[in-house]
Amino acid sequence: MIDRRHIGTELPPFTVEVERSRLRIFAKATGQDDPVYLDETAARAAGHGDLPVPPSFLFCLEMDSPNPGLMRERLGLDIARILHGEQGFVFHRVPQAGDRLTFRQRIEDIYDKKGGALEFIVRATQVTNQHGQPVAELRAVTVYRNPAP
Numbered sequence: 444m445i446d447r448r449h450i451g452t453e454l455p456p457f458t459v460e461v462e463r464s465r466l467r468i469f470a471k472a473t474g475q476d477d478p479v480y481l482d483e484t485a486a487r488a489a490g491h492g493d494l495p496v497p498p499s500f501l502f503c504l505e506m507d508s509p510n511p512g513l514m515r516e517r518l519g520l521d522i523a524r525i526l527h528g529e530q531g532f533v534f535h536r537v538p539q540a541g542d543r544l545t546f547r548q549r550i551e552d553i554y555d556k557k558g559g560a561l562e563f564i565v566r567a568t569q570v571t572n573q574h575g576q577p578v579a580e581l582r583a584v585t586v587y588r589n590p591a592p
Contacts, residue, residue, distance in 0.1 A: 445518050445553050445562050445587065454514060454548040459507045463540040466494045469503065486539075493540040501538070501579055502530055505546055505568060514550065514566065520587055528563060528584030535577040543573040551582075562587040 463483075470480040475497060478485035486494050505511075515522060538544055552565040568581040 444555065444559055444589075445520075445564065447553050449518055449550050450553055452517065452550045454508075454517075454550075456545055456547045457508050458543055458545045459504045461496055461504070461538060461540050461542045461544060463494055465503075466496065466500065466540055469500050470497060473497065473499075483540075491537065491539055496538040496540075496542075498532060498534065499530075501532060501544075501570060501581055502583070504544060505548075505581065508546070508548075514548070514564070514585075518564065524588045524590075526586040526588065528586040529582075530584070531582045533580045535579060536572070538570075538572060538578050542578075544578060545571050547571075560589055560591075562589060 467481055469475075475481070479489045479491065480486075480494060480497060483493060486492075510516075512522075515525065547569045549567050549569075550564060551567040553562065555562045564585045564587065566581075566583045566585070568583070570578040570581065572578050
């Protein structure tokens with residue numbers, strides 16, 4: 444069983460710059476055909492200062508942590524037993540290319556189901572921009588399959 448004392452653990456914050464080229468690659472990879480995500484002129488015409496960040500791209504940027512496996516390492520999880528459970532977000536403002544975003548991750552909860560066969564780790568991430576303004580709140584649930592007794 445995962446030690447519940449990890450609930451409330453905060454991981455070291457890190458900052459990532461949003462790059463236009465990565466936004467374009469992501470937009471193409473996810474089948475985004477709206478020019479606002481590919482062309483700065485279209486983005487500005489739509490009222491953005493630069494290419495806007497598609498919602499799920501923040502989860503990609505979260506993987507730019509200096510050690511994306513830190514939570515797994517701290518909890519002692521075998522990567523072969525990890526499943527993606529869910530993800531969600533609440534936006535406060537639309538980030539865009541050129542922003543410097545700071546991610547602050549925290550283990551919000553750990554609970555089990557099916558008599559401990561499955562454990563769930565809930566991670567909450569606060570994202571702020573270079574001005575300290577809130578950008579988004581990310582929520583991710585990781586499922587851990589425990590070995591059969």
